[in-house]
Amino acid sequence: MVRIYSLLLFLTFYTSYGFSQDTSFLKIVFAGDIMGHDGQINGAYNDSLKGYNYEPTFRYVKPYIQSADIAVANLEVTLAGPPYKGYPQFSSPDSVAIEAKKAGFDVFLTSNNHSLDRGKSKGFNRTLKVLDSLQVLHTGTFYNDSVREQEYPLMVVKNNIKLAILNYTYGTNGLTIKPPSVINRIDTALIRFDLEKAKKANPDFVFVTIHWGIEYERNENKEQEKLAKFMVRHGADAVIGSHPHVVQPVKLFFPDKSDSSRSHVIVYSQGNFVSNQRSRYQDGGILFEVNLMKVADTTLVNHFNYMPVWVYRKTTGQKHTFHILPPHAIPGQ
Numbered sequence: 001m002v003r004i005y006s007l008l009l010f011l012t013f014y015t016s017y018g019f020s021q022d023t024s025f026l027k028i029v030f031a032g033d034i035m036g037h038d039g040q041i042n043g044a045y046n047d048s049l050k051g052y053n054y055e056p057t058f059r060y061v062k063p064y065i066q067s068a069d070i071a072v073a074n075l076e077v078t079l080a081g082p083p084y085k086g087y088p089q090f091s092s093p094d095s096v097a098i099e100a101k102k103a104g105f106d107v108f109l110t111s112n113n114h115s116l117d118r119g120k121s122k123g124f125n126r127t128l129k130v131l132d133s134l135q136v137l138h139t140g141t142f143y144n145d146s147v148r149e150q151e152y153p154l155m156v157v158k159n160n161i162k163l164a165i166l167n168y169t170y171g172t173n174g175l176t177i178k179p180p181s182v183i184n185r186i187d188t189a190l191i192r193f194d195l196e197k198a199k200k201a202n203p204d205f206v207f208v209t210i211h212w213g214i215e216y217e218r219n220e221n222k223e224q225e226k227l228a229k230f231m232v233r234h235g236a237d238a239v240i241g242s243h244p245h246v247v248q249p250v251k252l253f254f255p256d257k258s259d260s261s262r263s264h265v266i267v268y269s270q271g272n273f274v275s276n277q278r279s280r281y282q283d284g285g286i287l288f289e290v291n292l293m294k295v296a297d298t299t300l301v302n303h304f305n306y307m308p309v310w311v312y313r314k315t316t317g318q319k320h321t322f323h324i325l326p327p328h329a330i331p332g333q
Helices: 007-017 038-044 062-066 095-103 119-133 145-151 188-200 222-233
Strands: 002-004 023-034 070-075 107-109 137-139 154-158 161-169 205-211 238-242 250-253 264-267 272-274 284-295 298-316 319-325
Touching: 023 062, 023 161, 023 238, 038 319, 062 095, 070 095, 070 205, 137 154, 137 161, 161 188, 188 205, 188 222, 205 222, 222 238, 222 250, 222 264, 272 298, 272 319
Parallel strands: 002 298, 023 070, 023 272, 070 107, 107 137, 161 205, 205 238, 238 264, 272 284
Antiparallel strands: 023 284, 154 161, 250 264, 284 298, 298 319
């Protein structure tokens, strides 16, 4: 499948052929880290329901998420059931995934340094079971090698455009995964193999989502840059990063310096989508948007965009309510 990344070439296609019945469009939105600190858990408890409700968290950003054809988020908590707990070993109420899905998320990324929080049977397996019960797509962690072989790389088809989504993490905070469970770890040989496997499925576009970098560092490091270029050279069309809990640069990489029409976007870190981290740069992040256009058998990126989001923490007595705010959102309206 031919992929072209030049706006000039997009305009050439448009001018020459217009939008025909063979033209398809797809809007993909990526969110950063969905965290689950103690303050968020306490704030989500609803006395009248005698349970947890995360609807307020996504209320104001929901219209934008739902405007996407496909929305993807990094689920950086386990759904291990009670007792619920934040840092350092996260276990959030199922409601956070339920309300995130209602807000419009189609895919959850589960390979991160907290994948093994709360152990294998509860933290790891129960998270997968809850996501399966919600009938929501997820990738990055698997019950066993057989499931991974069947389901990975994740292929998502919508509007006649086929995406491959890959997901990896640098580690699991020193916790060891025990067979048969599988977590995708960063390994260049494995990533190269998976990208080759993805190519054989003939996707129109390949995203690699990756948990990497140094926490709270606002710029990428040399290891990230080197790995990003490696992944692009072996088949990634775009790289979307998470983990630092702050926004890092978005850059274009040109594998062939003599051909400026072919570029690949690298989002080194989107920062936090929601958390109880209140320090500057940690209290928000960006939503990154990729708009694809497919003409016959040629796929083009005609538009990249990002939207900043900020986590508003409303305090009532000893309780905090968390709201993800896009620009111009007014809490209470």
